[in-house]
Amino acid sequence: EPIAPAQRPDDRPVEAAKGRLQTSALLTTAQGVRLPDTDHSLKAGPRGPSLMDDFHLREKITHFDHERIPERVVHARGAAAHGTFTAYGNAASATKAGFLQRGRETPVFVRFSTVLGSRGSADTVRDVRGFAVKFYTDEGNFDLVGNNMPVFFIQDGIKFPDVIHAAKPHPDREIPQAQSAHDTFWDFVSLHTEATHHVMWAMSDRGIPRSFRTMEGFGVHTFRLVSADGETCLVKFHWKPIAGVHSLVWEEAQIAAGVDPDFHRRDLADGIDAGAPFEYELGLQIMPDSVDQTFEGLDLLDPTKIVPEELCEVQLVGKLTLDRNPTNYFAETEQVAFHTGNLVPGIEVTDDPLMQARLFSYLDTQLTRLGGPNFTQLPINCPHAAVNDNLRDGMHQTAVPHGVAPYLPNSLGQEGEPVPAEASEGAFVHVPREVSGPKVRESPASFSDHFSQATLFWASMTEVERSHIIEAFTFELGKCFEQPIRERMLGVLANVDTDLCSAVAKGLGLAAPGGAPTAAAVTSPALSQIITVPGPI
Numbered sequence: 204e205p206i207a208p209a210q211r212p213d214d215r216p217v218e219a220a221k222g223r224l225q226t227s228a229l230l231t232t233a234q235g236v237r238l239p240d241t242d243h244s245l246k247a248g249p250r251g252p253s254l255m256d257d258f259h260l261r262e263k264i265t266h267f268d269h270e271r272i273p274e275r276v277v278h279a280r281g282a283a284a285h286g287t288f289t290a291y292g293n294a295a296s297a298t299k300a301g302f303l304q305r306g307r308e309t310p311v312f313v314r315f316s317t318v319l320g321s322r323g324s325a326d327t328v329r330d331v332r333g334f335a336v337k338f339y340t341d342e343g344n345f346d347l348v349g350n351n352m353p354v355f356f357i358q359d360g361i362k363f364p365d366v367i368h369a370a371k372p373h374p375d376r377e378i379p380q381a382q383s384a385h386d387t388f389w390d391f392v393s394l395h396t397e398a399t400h401h402v403m404w405a406m407s408d409r410g411i412p413r414s415f416r417t418m419e420g421f422g423v424h425t426f427r428l429v430s431a432d433g434e435t436c437l438v439k440f441h442w443k444p445i446a447g448v449h450s451l452v453w454e455e456a457q458i459a460a461g462v463d464p465d466f467h468r469r470d471l472a473d474g475i476d477a478g479a480p481f482e483y484e485l486g487l488q489i490m491p492d493s494v495d496q497t498f499e500g501l502d503l504l505d506p507t508k509i510v511p512e513e514l515c516e517v518q519l520v521g522k523l524t525l526d527r528n529p530t531n532y533f534a535e536t537e538q539v540a541f542h543t544g545n546l547v548p549g550i551e552v553t554d555d556p557l558m559q560a561r562l563f564s565y566l567d568t569q570l571t572r573l574g575g576p577n578f579t580q581l582p583i584n585c586p587h588a589a590v591n592d593n594l595r596d597g598m599h600q601t602a603v604p605h606g607v608a609p610y611l612p613n614s615l616g617q618e619g620e621p622v623p624a625e626a627s628e629g630a631f632v633h634v635p636r637e638v639s640g641p642k643v644r645e646s647p648a649s650f651s652d653h654f655s656q657a658t659l660f661w662a663s664m665t666e667v668e669r670s671h672i673i674e675a676f677t678f679e680l681g682k683c684f685e686q687p688i689r690e691r692m693l694g695v696l697a698n699v700d701t702d703l704c705s706a707v708a709k710g711l712g713l714a715a716p717g718g719a720p721t722a723a724a725v726t727s728p729a730l731s732q733i734i735t736v737p738g739p740i
C-alpha cells in the first residue's frame with residue numbers, strides 16, 4: 204500500500220478541538236489519554252510512596268487546586284436562567300436597535316443576585332437585588348445591568364468603594380451586617396443624605412422580594428436612544444414582572460434564610476423545570492432629549508431620582524421569558540460577565556457620573572476575576588454576532604486569528620482580515636454632543652435635593668407598607684450600637700416625614716428630633732403636586 208498523502212491540516216484546529224471537549228464516552232485525562240482507574244494513585248508497592256510518574260494524580264490534584272476563581276466583589280451570590288426577548292415593535296420609532304424591532308426574538312441570559320453577601324450567603328436577606336440581562340443580539344451583545352430598585356445610594360461612582368466598604372461585613376469579625384452590628388452602614392448613610400431615597404426603598408418590602416419572578420427591574424440611569432433617522436430621546440428602562448410585585452414579610456424572610464438559604468435560586472430552577480417560565484415586560488419611559496437633560500424639573504443625570512410614572516408613563520415594548528436553566532453553574536452563572544459598556548447601535552449612555560464610573564469598573568474587575576482579557580471567548584459571554592477584532596494574544600486565548608497584520612490601515616491585507624464598517628452597515632457611531640466646562644470636582648446644584656423623593660416614596664405607601672418600613676428601620680437601627688449615629692439617622696428621617704421619624708424614634712426608645720415639614724424639601728413643581736396625592740408611584 205502506498206503511504207497516503209498528508210491530510211490538509213484543519214484551518215481552525217482549536218475550533219475543531221473545542222467541539223470535542225467533554226465528548227468521550229470513556230474517562231480520559233485533559234490530554235485525551237484514556238484512563239483505567241481514577242481511584243488509586245500510582246505507588247511503589249501497595250503500601251509504598253506515591254510516584255512522580257503518576258501524571259494522572261498530578262493533573263487531577265493540580266486542576267482541583269485551581270478550581271476557585273475570585274467571587275464578584277459585589278453581587279457574588281447569584282442565580283441565572285436562559286430565555287428569549289421578543290420585541291413588540293413599538294420602540295422602533297425611538298431606537299434603531301435591531302432587537303427592539305417588531306417581532307425580533309433575541310436569546311438572553313439573566314443573572315439575579317444579592318449585592319452584599321458572599322457566594323454562599325442566604326437568598327432572603329434584606330438587600331438590593333441585581334437584575335442583569337445579556338441580550339445576544341445580532342448587532343453584538345447588549346447588557347442591561349440593573350437592580351430591583353430604581354435609584355442608587357450615591358450620585359458619583361467615585362463613592363462606590365466607600366458605600367460598599369460601609370455595607371460589607373465588618374472588617375474585624377467578617378460578620379455580615381444583616382445579623383450583627385450595623386454601625387458602618389448607618390454611619391455612611393446618615394453622613395451621605397443622598398442615600399436617603401434608596402434607603403427608603405431598601406427598608407421597604409422591596410428589600411425582601413418573594414421571588415425573582417415577582418421583582419421589578421430598573422436600568423436606574425437615564426440612557427439615550429437614537430432612531431434610524433438620527434433623532435435622540437432620553438429613556439429609563441423598566442422590567443415589569445407579569446406575576447406582579449410581591450414581597451416576603453420579615454418573619455418569612457428570616458425563617459426562609461434559616462430553613463432554606465437557597466429559597467430564591469431553588470424557586471427559579473424548580474419553576475423553570477416545572478414548565479412555569481419567569482416572565483417580564485420591558486418598559487420605557489421616553490423623555491425629550493435636551494441640552495440640560497432635565498424633565499419636569501428633575502435632573503435626569505441624578506441616579507438617586509426616579510421619574511414618577513404620573514409624569515411619564517412606562518410604555519411596554521417587549522416580553523422577556525426565562526425558560527431554560529443553566530447546564531453548569533460555574534461555566535454560565537459564575538463566568539458570565541456583564542458590562543454597562545456593552546451597547547448596541549441605537550442605545551447610548553448619558554453623563555450620569557455613577558454610570559461613567561461603572562463604564563470603567565466592570566471590565567476592569569473582570570480582568571482579574573476571569574483571568575485576563577479573553578473572557579469574551581467563554582461560551583456564555585461569546586456574542587452571537589460574528590466577531591473579527593484586531594485584539595491579540597493574552598491569557599486564555601483560544602481563538603486562532605487569520606492574517607499577519609492586526610492593525611488598520613494595513614497594506615498587507617489578507618483574506619479574512621476585518622475592515623471598518625460604515626454607519627449604513629450597522630457600525631456604532633456615537634451621536635455627536637457638545638461637551639464643555641471647567642475641570643472641577645463638584646456636583647451640580649441640582650444634585651443637592653436629597654429628600655423630596657424619599658418623601659414621595661413614603662407618601663405613596665399604604666398603611667401596612669408604612670408599618671413594615673417603620674419596623675425595618677427600628678430593627679436595623681436597633682443593631683446600630685453607636686448612639687450618635689442613631690440620632691443622626693433620626694435627623695435624616697425627620698427630613699423625610701415627621702411621623703416616620705417619631706415612630707422609629709419611639710421604637711428605639713429615643714426622643715424624636717424636630718424636623719422640617721416634608722413639603723419644604725420639594726424642588727420640582729410637578730413633584731409637589733404628586734406628593735399631595737397618595738397612591739402607588
Ligand code: HEM
Pocket residue numbers: 274275276277278281314315316332333334335348349350354355359360361363422423424506539540541557560561564565568569572
Ligand atoms: C456587579 C448593578 C453601580 C461595580 C453588578 C451586578 C449588577 C450591578 C446587577 C451583578 C452582575 C452579575 O450578575 O454578574 C449595579 C447598578 C448600579 C451599580 C444597578 C447603580 C445604578 C455600580 C458602581 C460600580 C459597580 C457605581 C463601580 C464604580 C460593580 C462591580 C461588579 C458589579 C465591580 C462585579 C462585576 C463582576 O465581577 O463581573 N452591578 N451596579 N456597580 N458592579 Fe454594579
